[in-house]
Amino acid sequence: MWAAKELFPLLALVAQVLGEGLDANINYGSPSRRHSGLGLDIPQIQRRFVKRDDKAYDPKELNFTHGVASGDPYPNSVILWTRVAPSLKSDTSDVVVTGNVPYYSHDTETYIKASKNPICVEYKVYSDKEARKVADKGTAYTTSDIDFTLKVEAKNLKPFSTYWYQFNVCGTDIRSPLGRTKTSPNANDNGKDISLAVFSCANFSNGYFNAYGNVARKDNVDYVVHLGDYIYEIGRGELGKDERATDPPHDIFTLYDYRTRIGQHRLDLDLRATHEKFAWIPVWDDHEVANNAYRDGMSALNNTEESFLNDGPGISVDQRKVNAVRAYFEWMPIRQVEMDDNLRIWRSFQLGKTLDLIMLDTRNYDRSIVDLGWNDNYIQLLKGHAARTLMGSRQENWFYNQLSQSQKRGATWRVIGNQILFSRNQRIVKGKPTIATGNWNGYTANRDRVYKHLYDNNIGNNIMLAGDSHKNWVSDLAWVEQRPYDSATGEGAVGVEFAGTAVTSNPGGFGDTIASAESMATEFGTNNAELQWVEGYYRGYYELHVSPKQVQAKFYGSPSVATRNAWEIPLANFTVKAGANRLSRPLADGRVESGFLKDGAVTHSNLTLNTETGEWKVIGFEKRFI
Numbered sequence: 001m002w003a004a005k006e007l008f009p010l011l012a013l014v015a016q017v018l019g020e021g022l023d024a025n026i027n028y029g030s031p032s033r034r035h036s037g038l039g040l041d042i043p044q045i046q047r048r049f050v051k052r053d054d055k056a057y058d059p060k061e062l063n064f065t066h067g068v069a070s071g072d073p074y075p076n077s078v079i080l081w082t083r084v085a086p087s088l089k090s091d092t093s094d095v096v097v098t099g100n101v102p103y104y105s106h107d108t109e110t111y112i113k114a115s116k117n118p119i120c121v122e123y124k125v126y127s128d129k130e131a132r133k134v135a136d137k138g139t140a141y142t143t144s145d146i147d148f149t150l151k152v153e154a155k156n157l158k159p160f161s162t163y164w165y166q167f168n169v170c171g172t173d174i175r176s177p178l179g180r181t182k183t184s185p186n187a188n189d190n191g192k193d194i195s196l197a198v199f200s201c202a203n204f205s206n207g208y209f210n211a212y213g214n215v216a217r218k219d220n221v222d223y224v225v226h227l228g229d230y231i232y233e234i235g236r237g238e239l240g241k242d243e244r245a246t247d248p249p250h251d252i253f254t255l256y257d258y259r260t261r262i263g264q265h266r267l268d269l270d271l272r273a274t275h276e277k278f279a280w281i282p283v284w285d286d287h288e289v290a291n292n293a294y295r296d297g298m299s300a301l302n303n304t305e306e307s308f309l310n311d312g313p314g315i316s317v318d319q320r321k322v323n324a325v326r327a328y329f330e331w332m333p334i335r336q337v338e339m340d341d342n343l344r345i346w347r348s349f350q351l352g353k354t355l356d357l358i359m360l361d362t363r364n365y366d367r368s369i370v371d372l373g374w375n376d377n378y379i380q381l382l383k384g385h386a387a388r389t390l391m392g393s394r395q396e397n398w399f400y401n402q403l404s405q406s407q408k409r410g411a412t413w414r415v416i417g418n419q420i421l422f423s424r425n426q427r428i429v430k431g432k433p434t435i436a437t438g439n440w441n442g443y444t445a446n447r448d449r450v451y452k453h454l455y456d457n458n459i460g461n462n463i464m465l466a467g468d469s470h471k472n473w474v475s476d477l478a479w480v481e482q483r484p485y486d487s488a489t490g491e492g493a494v495g496v497e498f499a500g501t502a503v504t505s506n507p508g509g510f511g512d513t514i515a516s517a518e519s520m521a522t523e524f525g526t527n528n529a530e531l532q533w534v535e536g537y538y539r540g541y542y543e544l545h546v547s548p549k550q551v552q553a554k555f556y557g558s559p560s561v562a563t564r565n566a567w568e569i570p571l572a573n574f575t576v577k578a579g580a581n582r583l584s585r586p587l588a589d590g591r592v593e594s595g596f597l598k599d600g601a602v603t604h605s606n607l608t609l610n611t612e613t614g615e616w617k618v619i620g621f622e623k624r625f626i
């Protein structure tokens, strides 16, 4: 017989889990609570606990496996993330298929074991780094149903303040690392300076994530913005044998695959360090699902039954997207906006009166067909068609409303976190102007509508961000087809675009030497009036320092991603004055390190900073990639 004192804690646990318990972990609502085809069957999960009379895991079996992360800052709250899991060998419970998404990996033939009882985790948020003054705390549960991830909203916080946070297994001193985060300013706070590090395109097997590590070591931004391609879906190499081989080793399709791939990234020490130090505001691009993902398909998967025939992956486009999206929301420290609306991720942040940050999804939500290899000529013919959309009408209208409301509320800057290059990037091939259509240049009527909204409503101080291309592109935001624009002064533009290079991905087409990269940069730079700097040799990131008076963008490169190292080379700095709506001249204070600059000097100083020691050195790496 159970003694009452033994029974009581178990009953209390069950009562708590049935009550508020599972709700505190946001991931039980991922991707959707209301769509029976998408979400978890919470009552079924709860019945599983009630039926079993075993204890939850012995705390000694549990570990915080992937560090901590935080994100989507609001003035009084922020999202906190961790993962706590039993060691695999202890997980000997029966195979249980939960919800509507079976835990089945199609090629490894492994089922993920369902956890017996929920793991109880406490979290505390501190206003000091010695972790003495508690600002908020709470309890939440996790299980195998959500890959043992835990995502909670820390509340009751003060605006634009730094906090530290830590998780522990309930009633034990098994603790996660101590993370640091920061809330956003109040929407009406005046005069705040806000700085962001902007990343995109981290191809794990192509090299080391030095760019992430450098930002963590330098520690001079408030938040991290990630414009997508946080993971790639491709499989490369053999684990345990090849450097930076992917896990799983094959291309990913299932929920298990996507979780495993993101999990592998989160063991990377440089990526982990930026998650542990900064609140992130990420969006996905295509590779969080698969190459060239759009509304109805991807390069290597059509929305047809072909996938199930002739050794195809045996998965539909929609199921693959749901798998990818669910793993993303489980693992990323972000809020759920309105997932019942086509797995929506687009959302916005009011960062004081200084800026509004508008995060778009130009990929997976509702994008018309993109060039997929077999249809490129067809897309060239269609690119200006008015019906073509990157965002879908719901998101597009929301975007215009956001821009207008931002101006109306008196925010100085509108910063738009977008995936793909917005400005023109034409060059002459065999005597003919040629333009790549995988970005806004394949949706020119859509781009015209954006420009029209900005020009017609006199909305200025717009800063467009982009990733995706694996190169640096800096342009005045100028509607060159429709409005006068002076390339020398920037007169006539409505803002500036800062598009950044990749953390590690290949620059494609720019060759492997500075000479080839600069010759290609020159071809682009001389064929587009609004394009002022192009650079395609270095991997890296940029910082955006936003104040009520000006925006400064500072671009950095990693001399080599073939090794894990702390070196970084300043590539170029640009300033945009409030009200000017164009890059300040002289461009880049007259000098950049590399690439093509429309008016000014390109000098290869090779002067490189070690972000760990503070040492400067003239340095040239021969081997750039793994």
Ligand SMILES: *[C@@H]1O[C@H](CO)[C@@H](O)[C@H](O)[C@H]1NC(C)=O
Binding pocket: 060, 061, 062, 063, 086, 087
């Ligand atoms: C937890 O992590 C520590 C440190 O990495 C390790 O020594 C220990 O074996 C792990 N415990 C389990 C149960 O996996």
Ligand SMILES: *[C@@H]1O[C@H](CO)[C@@H](O)[C@H](O)[C@H]1NC(C)=O
Binding pocket: 299, 300, 301, 302, 306, 374
């Ligand atoms: C998708 O369909 C197109 C058009 O029929 C075809 O050319 C292409 O090979 C298909 N792709 C895949 C991955 O099946």
Ligand SMILES: *[C@@H]1O[C@H](CO)[C@@H](O)[C@H](O)[C@H]1NC(C)=O
Binding pocket: 203, 205, 206, 236, 504, 505, 506
């Ligand atoms: C990613 O890295 C792998 C391994 O180096 C390479 O084969 C692939 O082409 C890369 N893709 C991109 C987009 O960088």
Ligand SMILES: *[C@@H]1O[C@H](CO)[C@@H](O)[C@H](O)[C@H]1NC(C)=O
Binding pocket: 554, 570, 571, 572, 573, 591, 592, 593
């Ligand atoms: C950009 O400014 C930083 C100081 O913030 C400086 O260290 C760097 O050398 C500048 N970069 C260039 C290319 O001039």
Ligand SMILES: *[C@@H]1O[C@H](CO)[C@@H](O)[C@H](O)[C@H]1NC(C)=O
Binding pocket: 514, 604, 605, 606, 618, 620
């Ligand atoms: C910088 O590196 C480039 C490429 O390796 C080389 O051509 C150039 O001479 C170097 N410049 C200096 C000042 O060392």
